[in-house]
Amino acid sequence: MLTRLNRLPMLAYYVATIALGFALWSILARLVGNGLLPPPETVARAFRSEYERGAFIDDIVASVRRVTLGFVIGVTAAIPFGFAMGWYRWGRGLLEPWVQFFRTIPALALIPLYVIAFGIGEFPKVLVISVATFLPTVVATYQGVLDVDGTLINAARVLGANDGTIFRRVVVPSSLPFILVGARISLGAAWGTLVAAELIAASSGLGYLVQRSALYFEVPSIFVAIITIGFIGLAMDRAVALVHRKATHWQERR
Amino acid sequence: MDIRVDGLTKIFTKARTPPFVALDDVDLACGGGEIVALVGPSGCGKTTLLNVIAGLTEPTSGHVTVDGVAVTGPGPERGVIFQQYALFPWMTVRENVEFGLRLRGVRRSQLRGVVDHYLELVGLGDFPDTLPKELSGGMKQRCAIARAYAVQPVVMLMDEPFGALDAMTRVTLQEQLLDTWGQERTTIMFITHDVDEAVYLARRVVVMASNPGRITKIIDVDLPYPRTQETRLSEAFVASRATVWREVWRPMVGGEAL
Ligand SMILES: Nc1ncnc2c1ncn2[C@@H]1O[C@H](COP(=O)(O)OP(=O)(O)O)[C@@H](O)[C@H]1O
Numbered sequence: 001m002l003t004r005l006n007r008l009p010m011l012a013y014y015v016a017t018i019a020l021g022f023a024l025w026s027i028l029a030r031l032v033g034n035g036l037l038p039p040p041e042t043v044a045r046a047f048r049s050e051y052e053r054g055a056f057i058d059d060i061v062a063s064v065r066r067v068t069l070g071f072v073i074g075v076t077a078a079i080p081f082g083f084a085m086g087w088y089r090w091g092r093g094l095l096e097p098w099v100q101f102f103r104t105i106p107a108l109a110l111i112p113l114y115v116i117a118f119g120i121g122e123f124p125k126v127l128v129i130s131v132a133t134f135l136p137t138v139v140a141t142y143q144g145v146l147d148v149d150g151t152l153i154n155a156a157r158v159l160g161a162n163d164g165t166i167f168r169r170v171v172v173p174s175s176l177p178f179i180l181v182g183a184r185i186s187l188g189a190a191w192g193t194l195v196a197a198e199l200i201a202a203s204s205g206l207g208y209l210v211q212r213s214a215l216y217f218e219v220p221s222i223f224v225a226i227i228t229i230g231f232i233g234l235a236m237d238r239a240v241a242l243v244h245r246k247a248t249h250w251q252e253r254r
Numbered sequence: 255m256d257i258r259v260d261g262l263t264k265i266f267t268k269a270r271t272p273p274f275v276a277l278d279d280v281d282l283a284c285g286g287g288e289i290v291a292l293v294g295p296s297g298c299g300k301t302t303l304l305n306v307i308a309g310l311t312e313p314t315s316g317h318v319t320v321d322g323v324a325v326t327g328p329g330p331e332r333g334v335i336f337q338q339y340a341l342f343p344w345m346t347v348r349e350n351v352e353f354g355l356r357l358r359g360v361r362r363s364q365l366r367g368v369v370d371h372y373l374e375l376v377g378l379g380d381f382p383d384t385l386p387k388e389l390s391g392g393m394k395q396r397c398a399i400a401r402a403y404a405v406q407p408v409v410m411l412m413d414e415p416f417g418a419l420d421a422m423t424r425v426t427l428q429e430q431l432l433d434t435w436g437q438e439r440t441t442i443m444f445i446t447h448d449v450d451e452a453v454y455l456a457r458r459v460v461v462m463a464s465n466p467g468r469i470t471k472i473i474d475v476d477l478p479y480p481r482t483q484e485t486r487l488s489e490a491f492v493a494s495r496a497t498v499w500r501e502v503w504r505p506m507v508g509g510e511a512l
C-alpha cells in the first residue's frame with residue numbers, strides 16, 4: 001500500500017495536500033466560529049470585495065516593489081562584503097564583528113531609528129528590507145569563499161593564473177551556489193520584514209492592508225493579505241530557485 | 255631540462271605541537287625526458303616534495319632549481335596532476351583544457367585546434383562539451399592530463415594520479431600515459447604507492463621512508479621502452495619489482511614506520 005502510494009506523480013500529492021488543507025480549514029473555521037477564523041468561502045468573498053475596492057492591486061504593486069528593491073539592494077551590497085570577508089584576512093577581521101553584532105539585532109528594533117533619521121517615506125521602508133536581506137547573503141557568500149576547494153586554486157595556479165584570475169574564474173563560480181542559497185534565504189527575510197516595514201506610516205501595501213483590516217476587525221481581509229503575501233512570496237522563491245538550479249547545473253547532486 | 259633538489263628540508267610547525275620534519279635534507283636530480291617514480295609509505299613526504307618542486311609550498315631550507323633557475327613559485331614549465339583530478343566542475347572538458355592556454359595567450363583562432371589535439375591524445379575527442387560530473391574517474395584524470403599537457407610543460411609532476419581508479423582503468427591509463435610520454439617527451443615525476451605501477455612506468459624508482467621523510471634508495475629499472483603488458487610478465491620486471499618491494503618494506507619491518 002505504502003509503496004504504491006509512493007509512485008504517484010508529484011502533482012498528485014500537491015493537489016491532495018491542498019485539498020486536505022482546505023478541508024481542515026473549513027472544519028476548523030466551523031469549530032472556532034465567531035469571526036476569528038473565517039471559512040474559505042468568506043475569504044474568497046473578501047478577495048472579491050478587496051479587488052472591487054480598487055486599492056488592492058496598488059497594495060500588491062507597492063509591496064512587491066518594496067520587497068524587490070530591498071532584496072536587490074541588500075543582496076547586491078552583500079556579495080562584495082562576503083567576498084572581502086572570505087578572501088582577505090583584513091576583510092574578515094574588520095567586517096566579521098559587525099556582521100555578527102547586527103545579526104543579533106532584530107530588524108524591527110531598528111525601525112524607530114530609521115524613522116528618526118529618514119522620516120516616513122519609501123526609503124526607510126526599503127531600508128528595513130535591505131538590512132534584513134543583507135545579512136543572510138553576506139554570511140552565505142563568506143562561507144562560499146571559505147569552502148572553495150584549495151586543490152582547484154592550486155590547479156589554477158600551476159596553469160599560470162594570478163590572484164585576480166583565480167578570484168574571477170575559480171572563487172566566484174565556486175561560491176555561486178552558496179550565494180544563491182543566501183539570496184533565497186534573503187528573499188524569505190524580505191517578505192518576513194515587509195509587514196514590519198509597512199508599520200512605518202504606510203498608506204498602501206499588503207502589510208498596510210493587514211494593519212488596516214486589524215484596526216477595523218475585518219478578519220477575512222487579513223486572510224486576503226496573508227494569502228496574497230504567501231503566494232507572491234512562493235512565486236518569487238520559485239523564480240530564485242529556478243535561477244539557482246540553472247546556474248548550478250554543473251554541481252554533482254546526490 | 256633538469257630538476258635539481260638540493261638539501262631540501264621541510265618542517266611543519268603548528269601551535270602546541272612539536273615541529274614535524276616532513277622532509278629531511280633531500281637531494282634528487284632528474285631530467286632528460288625520463289620517468290622517475292617516487293614510492294614510499296603514506297606520510298613519508300611524497301606530496302610535500304612534489305608541492306615544493308611545483309612551487310606550491312615553500313621549503314624550510316634547501317632549494318629547487320629547474321635548468322639552474324631557482325623555483326620561487328609555480329611556473330609554466332612544470333605541469334601538475336593531482337590525485338583528486340582538480341577539474342573545474344563548472345567548465346566543460348574543452349573549457350578546462352582551454353583554461354591554461356588562454357592564460358598563455360594562445361590566440362582564439364588556434365585555441366580550438368590545440369584543444370582538439372590534446373583531447374584526441376588522451377582519447378576524449380568525443381567529449382569536448384561534457385561536464386566533469388558526467389565523466390568517469392578515468393575520463394576525469396585523462397581530461398586533467400590533457401589540460402596539463404596542453405600548455406606544453408617540460409616536466410610533469412603527478413601525485414598518485416591513478417590512485418583512486420579501479421585496476422583495469424589504471425592499467426589502461428598507464429599505457430596511455432606511456433603513449434603520451436612517447437610523443438611529448440616530458441620528464442615525468444610520478445608518485446605512487448603501487449610498486450607495480452612504479453616499476454612499469456619508471457626508468458628509476460626513488461624509495462622514500464618516513465619519520466623523518468627522506469630518500470632511502472634510488473633503483474634503476476633496466477627494462478627497455480616501449481613497454482607493453484608483456485613487459486609485466488618478464489623476469490626482469492619481476493626481479494625489479496622484488497628489489498623495490500624489499501626496499502620499501504625494509505624500514506617498515508624495522509619498526510620505523512606504520
Ligand atoms: N600543511 C601541513 N601542516 C602540517 N603537517 C603537514 C602538512 N602537510 C603535510 N603534513 C604532514 O607531513 C607529512 C607528509 O605528508 P605528505 O607529503 O602528504 O605525505 P605523502 O604524500 O607521502 O603521503 C604527513 O605526516 C602530514 O601529516
Ligand SMILES: [Mg+2]
Nearest residue numbers: 300301302413
Ligand atoms: Mg600524498
